[in-house]
Amino acid sequence: xxxxxxxxxxxxxNLKAQxxxxxxxIHAAVERVFSKGDFILGEAVAEFERQLSRRFGFDYVVAxxxxxxALMLALLALGVGQGDEVITQSNxxxxxxATIVQVGARxxxxxxxxxxxxxxxxxxxxxxxxTKAIMPVHLTGxxxxxxxxxxxxxxxxxxxxxxxxxxxxxxxxxxxxxxxGDAGAFSLHPLKNLNAAGDAGFxxxxxxxxxxxxxxxxxxxxxxxxxxxxxxxNSRLDTLQATLLLMRLERLPNIIAxxxxxVEAYRRLLNAKHVFSPPCxxxxxxxxxxxxVQVDRRDELREHLHASGVGSAIHYPIPIHLQPAAAKLxxxxxxxxxxxxQAGRIISLPxxxxxxxxxxxxxxxxxxxxxx
Ligand SMILES: *Cc1c(COP(=O)(O)O)cnc(C)c1O
Numbered sequence: 167x168x169x170x171x172x173x174x175x176x177x178x179x180n181l182k183a184q185x186x187x188x189x190x191x192i193h194a195a196v197e198r199v200f201s202k203g204d205f206i207l208g209e210a211v212a213e214f215e216r217q218l219s220r221r222f223g224f225d226y227v228v229a230x231x232x233x234x235x236a237l238m239l240a241l242l243a244l245g246v247g248q249g250d251e252v253i254t255q256s257n258x259x260x261x262x263x264a265t266i267v268q269v270g271a272r273x274x275x276x277x278x279x280x281x282x283x284x285x286x287x288x289x290x291x292x293x294x295x296x297t298k299a300i301m302p303v304h305l306t307g308x309x310x311x312x313x314x315x316x317x318x319x320x321x322x323x324x325x326x327x328x329x330x331x332x333x334x335x336x337x338x339x340x341x342x343x344x345x346x347g348d349a350g351a352f353s354l355h356p357l358k359n360l361n362a363a364g365d366a367g368f369x370x371x372x373x374x375x376x377x378x379x380x381x382x383x384x385x386x387x388x389x390x391x392x393x394x395x396x397x398x399x400n401s402r403l404d405t406l407q408a409t410l411l412l413m414r415l416e417r418l419p420n421i422i423a424x425x426x427x428x429v430e431a432y433r434r435l436l437n438a439k440h441v442f443s444p445p446c447x448x449x450x451x452x453x454x455x456x457x458x459v460q461v462d463r464r465d466e467l468r469e470h471l472h473a474s475g476v477g478s479a480i481h482y483p484i485p486i487h488l489q490p491a492a493a494k495l496x497x498x499x500x501x502x503x504x505x506x507x508q509a510g511r512i513i514s515l516p517x518x519x520x521x522x523x524x525x526x527x528x529x530x531x532x533x534x535x536x537x538x
Contacts, residue, residue, distance in 0.1 A: 172419055173367075176516055178477035179357060181263070183520040195409040207385070208405030214412050215368070218454070221415070222335070222342045224350075224370040226377030229403035230384055233331040233353025233367035237265040238378035240327045240349035240399065241299070241367055243379045246501040250298040254329070255284050256485040256497075257505045258303040262329045267524050270296065273495065275487045277502045281444035282306060282458065282512075284353055285504070286314035290322075304333035304343050307359070307453040308444070310337055314348040319347075323396050327351065331367070332455035334360050335422055344370040350484060354411060359420050359455050362407040398410045424519035432515065434451050434532035440537035460511040467536050468513060474532045505517040 213324035215227040248270035256275040262473040263273040284302045302310035319326050326347030333343035344350025387398030442460040485505050487497035
């Protein structure tokens, strides 16, 4: 069932429109970097880190090669490794669990609530003597119930690594995603709300020593050009990407505002009898990396949308614990009833910043028409 976005009137993403809008600025940025030649850890990388700290109130920011590396290095720097367990969600992008495995630890999945966030009531039963950390995933741009998760982590002396890959700029109780736990991991993948032209990410932390260690680990464990104090990796953010991201950081508030307005319009228009979208909590600011709704006959609806020229996506059709790679972890269908049920009902509708009010109305009409 391969779907191409070619010929769709309303594609799920529209990176070409973004390029058209930014063309001159992008070319100027490329010119600046090439004429200077500071491709690796140039001034723009440090400036990007400073801007993120200033705008979002993060204590320390380390720019990295991807959100995946941010998760992995966060776990490494906090000392999570062989024999440890990390509690996380199965309804996420595979990187959440994969990075836990990569550092030698074992992911332990807990179920989620109707809003797709980690269910705090399920955490304590999953804690063992080996548990070292909790990795809540702020899926879709919605922050998990962090006060409750924090309380459990404090009581059991566990680290919190936030998978904030989808939630730059989101807040709960006026506190930013990535600013709750011991570390936060953000992705700047081309399809994220703040997007690079390729792989990119960053890590936040409130611990000076963690930041310092990750700064070292991202650059071969070097403290200076000739001294390697521990084995590291190469996970530096390119100067070229940082230059582009500094420009896009200026546009992010508008992009988020557009996405939020699109969701508001959908909520007015979509027939709530057939389409469930978790309402926003009063104390949250949701940046809507995705607008995921839950419906019956999801696959049929998706075909219907596609036939009507409307793109959509599924984030994600197979929960991580049911992936072939997870077989050795011993999980089986039925382990996470809410996660598994949602996997068959979720569909992400287009909400990117280039959609018009008319586009939103057309998507909503197409969805409502399907259920008539
Ligand atoms: C995108 C994403 C990641 C991985 O980020 P990359 O930058 O692609 O490595 C991790 N977790 C979640 C929830 C994501 O959406």
